[in-house]
Amino acid sequence: MTATPTRLELRAISKRFPGVLANDSVDLNVAAGEIHALLGENGAGKSTLVKIIYGVLHADEGEMLWEGETVKVADPHAARNLGIGMVFQHFSLFEAMTVLENIALGIENPGDMNALAERVIEVSHAYGLPLDPGREVHTLSVGERQRIEIVRCLLQNPRLLIMDEPTSVLTPQEVERLFETLRQLSTEGVSILYISHKLDEIKQLCDRATILRGGKVVDSCDPKQETAKSMAAMMIGTEVRPLSQREGSSSEKIRLEVQGLNLDSDHAFGVTLRDVTFSVREGEIFGIAGVAGNGQNELFQALTGERPVHIAQEILIDGMAAGRMGAAARRRMGMCSVPEERNGHAAVPEMSLTENFILSGYGRMGLLSSGFIRNDAAEELSRRVVKDFNVKTAGVGASAGSLSGGNLQKFIVGREILQNPGVLVISQPTWGVDAGAAAAIHEALFALAEKGSAIIVISQDLDELMALSDHLAVINMGSLSKSMVTAKASIDEIGLLMGGLHGMTEHQPGPNGGNANVV
Amino acid sequence: MSFKVEKRQELDLRLFYLTPVLAVVLTVLSGFLLFLLMGYDPFLGIYYFFISPLLSSYGLAELGLKASPLILIAVGLAIGFRANVWNIGAEGQLTMGAIAGGGLALALIDVQAFWVLPLICVAGIIGGMAYAAIPAFLKARWDVNEILTSLMLTYVATLFLSTLVFGPWKDPMGFNFPQSEMFAESATLPIVLEGTRLHLGVIVALLVAVTGWVLMTRTIIGFQIRVVGQAPAAAAFAGFSRKRMIWLSLLTSGGLAGLAGLFEVAGPIGQLIPSISPGYGFTAIIVAFLGRLHPIGIIGAGLIMALSYIGGENAQVEAGMPQAVTGVFQGLLLFFLLASDFLARYRIRFEAHTAKRKEALAP
Numbered sequence: 001m002t003a004t005p006t007r008l009e010l011r012a013i014s015k016r017f018p019g020v021l022a023n024d025s026v027d028l029n030v031a032a033g034e035i036h037a038l039l040g041e042n043g044a045g046k047s048t049l050v051k052i053i054y055g056v057l058h059a060d061e062g063e064m065l066w067e068g069e070t071v072k073v074a075d076p077h078a079a080r081n082l083g084i085g086m087v088f089q090h091f092s093l094f095e096a097m098t099v100l101e102n103i104a105l106g107i108e109n110p111g112d113m114n115a116l117a118e119r120v121i122e123v124s125h126a127y128g129l130p131l132d133p134g135r136e137v138h139t140l141s142v143g144e145r146q147r148i149e150i151v152r153c154l155l156q157n158p159r160l161l162i163m164d165e166p167t168s169v170l171t172p173q174e175v176e177r178l179f180e181t182l183r184q185l186s187t188e189g190v191s192i193l194y195i196s197h198k199l200d201e202i203k204q205l206c207d208r209a210t211i212l213r214g215g216k217v218v219d220s221c222d223p224k225q226e227t228a229k230s231m232a233a234m235m236i237g238t239e240v241r242p243l244s245q246r247e248g249s250s251s252e253k254i255r256l257e258v259q260g261l262n263l264d265s266d267h268a269f270g271v272t273l274r275d276v277t278f279s280v281r282e283g284e285i286f287g288i289a290g291v292a293g294n295g296q297n298e299l300f301q302a303l304t305g306e307r308p309v310h311i312a313q314e315i316l317i318d319g320m321a322a323g324r325m326g327a328a329a330r331r332r333m334g335m336c337s338v339p340e341e342r343n344g345h346a347a348v349p350e351m352s353l354t355e356n357f358i359l360s361g362y363g364r365m366g367l368l369s370s371g372f373i374r375n376d377a378a379e380e381l382s383r384r385v386v387k388d389f390n391v392k393t394a395g396v397g398a399s400a401g402s403l404s405g406g407n408l409q410k411f412i413v414g415r416e417i418l419q420n421p422g423v424l425v426i427s428q429p430t431w432g433v434d435a436g437a438a439a440a441i442h443e444a445l446f447a448l449a450e451k452g453s454a455i456i457v458i459s460q461d462l463d464e465l466m467a468l469s470d471h472l473a474v475i476n477m478g479s480l481s482k483s484m485v486t487a488k489a490s491i492d493e494i495g496l497l498m499g500g501l502h503g504m505t506e507h508q509p510g511p512n513g514g515n516a517n518v519v
Numbered sequence: 520m521s522f523k524v525e526k527r528q529e530l531d532l533r534l535f536y537l538t539p540v541l542a543v544v545l546t547v548l549s550g551f552l553l554f555l556l557m558g559y560d561p562f563l564g565i566y567y568f569f570i571s572p573l574l575s576s577y578g579l580a581e582l583g584l585k586a587s588p589l590i591l592i593a594v595g596l597a598i599g600f601r602a603n604v605w606n607i608g609a610e611g612q613l614t615m616g617a618i619a620g621g622g623l624a625l626a627l628i629d630v631q632a633f634w635v636l637p638l639i640c641v642a643g644i645i646g647g648m649a650y651a652a653i654p655a656f657l658k659a660r661w662d663v664n665e666i667l668t669s670l671m672l673t674y675v676a677t678l679f680l681s682t683l684v685f686g687p688w689k690d691p692m693g694f695n696f697p698q699s700e701m702f703a704e705s706a707t708l709p710i711v712l713e714g715t716r717l718h719l720g721v722i723v724a725l726l727v728a729v730t731g732w733v734l735m736t737r738t739i740i741g742f743q744i745r746v747v748g749q750a751p752a753a754a755a756f757a758g759f760s761r762k763r764m765i766w767l768s769l770l771t772s773g774g775l776a777g778l779a780g781l782f783e784v785a786g787p788i789g790q791l792i793p794s795i796s797p798g799y800g801f802t803a804i805i806v807a808f809l810g811r812l813h814p815i816g817i818i819g820a821g822l823i824m825a826l827s828y829i830g831g832e833n834a835q836v837e838a839g840m841p842q843a844v845t846g847v848f849q850g851l852l853l854f855f856l857l858a859s860d861f862l863a864r865y866r867i868r869f870e871a872h873t874a875k876r877k878e879a880l881a882p
Binding site: 304305306326327328329330331337339341344345346347348349350351355358359360362368371372373375 | 737738739740742745746749750752753755756757758759760
């Protein structure tokens with residue numbers, strides 16, 4: 001390699017979680033002073049890898065070399081002592097405390113508070129990250145809060161700084177400023193491991209990129225020599241994916257229509273939905289692709305009525321304006337849903353399966369008589385879900401929390417399908433579910449579409465969307481792309497849309513552009 | 520050796536229902552110790568406090584008399600606590616119920632009709648509800664912490680009652696004592712056990728507890744309350760309105776506290792006076808938790824806490840102990856209950872201490 005010494009080297013790191021191989025014999029070299037990008041889709045294994053480096057997780061196999069010596073990092077404390085700092089995507093700050101107090105809580109030897117305050121001012125100004133140590137955190141913007149995390153790392157003189165999607169919460173100006181700081185650190189010899197899926201940022205900032213896909217290192221490159229397009233291809237892969245075998249719906253009847261939907265985010269890390277427009281016909285499965293945190297949760301809430309929108313006409317269910325309706329009213333109109341999070345959102349973990357059936361089925365399935373719950377009927381329906389969807393459980397009296405992820409997901413999907421929805425909105429239908437359960441869920445969705453329901457699948461798993469959907473669109477920063485026919489969609493274009501480059505392909509059609517899904 | 524506290528995967532149900540018993544036992548034991556330290560005969564102290572009140576029919580009737588407001592209020596509070604709505608101001612709602620119902624009783628003092636009693640009961644309920652509506656509105660509209668608002672409003676209510684009985688509602692024939700006229704026969708609760716003060720309220724309290732049980736376990740409203748409390752996101756998914764639950768639980772607990780207040784003034788007291796409750800509204804919070812927020816458990820817990828009032832009075836009279844002893848016992852009970860709850864939710868694991876940190880860095 002080059003003359004610069006290797007700061008961090010990973011050799012054949014593997015990490016297995018139940019049902020997934022998150023990291024599969026990953027090799028990685030980071031030189032001193034290098035800004036190194038880790039690029040990959042969701043679930044590619046980026047986060048697992050950096051958590052292993054930072055000592056949050058431990059590798060099953062492989063070794064880690066720090067400046068040429070083998071080390072075992074037991075916990076983040078040990079990582080910090082080595083000189084590794086990490087800035088997480090979502091910060092952990094105490095809002096009611098001052099900047100200084102938050103910093104003191106997060107470092108190893110805070111020492112005298114006045115001296116620390118001076119160092120905070122000194123370091124923060126040296127790196128163009130001005131901070132007032134006495135300010136209370138709740139008065140700060142998201143960008144300023146991130147500075148606290150960065151300064152907290154810098155105070156410990158790190159030699160490797162890990163940044164997990166740092167720009168997802170920043171304005172363009174803040175991003176520019178952050179990049180200057182990172183470049184300055186790099187010239188001072190600090191290595192930076194930069195996790196992102198934003199291709200243009202990586203091109204701008206990074207010296208080298210390692211691309212992960214499905215837990216493996218598939219490629220590495222010099223981002224400055226690549227185009228966004230070629231990196232997108234590396235990230236998503238160009239191998240032929242199992243394509244949807246579906247003919248698509250021939251019906252013209254639109255069951256769900258979304259027109260110019262807008263919704264402000266309701267918290268600091270949220271995304272504002274802007275002018276989302278699409279429609280789903282009878283018998284159609286519509287996929288929404290995108291990298292996590294680009295407005296999927298907000299879109300799910302807006303579609304299902306968990307957060308009604310301001311204008312009724314923005315959402316039409318079977319032609320009826322439903323935008324201002326709540327979740328219960330939309331369910332009565334035939335819209336059922338499956339949220340991404342099973343425990344605590346789609347189901348109450350402490351409650352029995354029967355009670356969890358009542359949760360979403362009480363209205364549509366006639367489980368009430370003058371306010372009293374018809375327990376027998378609810379029990380019978382839960383048993384039917386358990387039987388029809390092959391849910392492995394001790395019985396319908398078992399608590400939802402006692403089921404494995406796959407079995408609970410089958411129960412939840414089955415619960416909604418049994419209610420015969422006209423429109424089904426389903427988020428991450430097979431997230432963390434074993435292959436058998438995933439196939440069963442896909443089959444059930446096909447069967448439901450066959451019966452004339454319109455299905456919206458929000459997923460970060462592109463393979464899944466390719467296999468399931470008739471049409472798909474990509475969500476990025478709260479905007480939805482134009483919808484395309486899945487069978488004719490170009491992987492390159494989807495990759496670019498996911499990387500936040502809307503309309504790039506129209507202007508720069510590359511030599512390999514066009515249809516990557518030749519069947 | 521060091522130890523580690525771990526959250527249990529699932530709540531240990533056996534421990535969950537056993538801990539209230541453990542808390543009572545520990546309270547008695549520390550009471551024993553306390554009496555000893557204060558220089559009283561601990562055996563005699565325990566006897567006066569916990570046993571002698573149970574030996575006469577008068578004592579038992581008094582037990583029921585004191586338990587009924589506690590049960591009535593605690594059933595309402597438990598509904599709110601299940602929905603994560605923390606009404607700490609039942610004492611104030613009790614006072615407002617007494618003022619509303621008692622005021623109406625004073626206005627109808629010359630009316631001898633069967634409908635007077637039901638009417639003042641309704642007025643008592645509405646008084647309590649209206650007062651609980653203030654924290655409910657503030658929380659539903661601006662997310663103002665109901666613990667603070669309901670608690671602070673309590674002091675407003677007690678001072679308002681004093682203002683009334685020291686001023687406009689003072690009995691002109693009462694030798695300038697701060698008290699209203701005695702209520703008419705028609706505005707007084709009938710006695711259910713001849714020769715004692717046990718009134719109709721005790722039956723109402725039992726009925727309310729049973730109704731509360733049916734509501735929580737059999738109806739969609741109880742189901743919604745439980746889901747909102749256990750998994751707010753799942754409640755949003757199901758379309759249950761959190762705001763509706765805030766209103767529902769505060770109005771229910773406020774109404775029941777108001778009824779309890781009316782029962783006090785239309786029962787054993789028979790008129791409005793500056794102090795109508797020995798802190799039933801606060802003690803009911805302990806009762807609700809001691810009864811595991813379960814309406815039937817609350818009946819048992821209400822009886823135990825009632826015993827602490829009567830036992831405390833008894834110990835004052837028979838052994839000359841200070842009045843504060845009642846409060847001390849109630850506090851001890853809640854303390855031990857919360858502390859032993861910890862064991863049902865967490866497990867403590869002991870482990871040998873090693874120099875893990877050093878090892879971690881070794882090559």
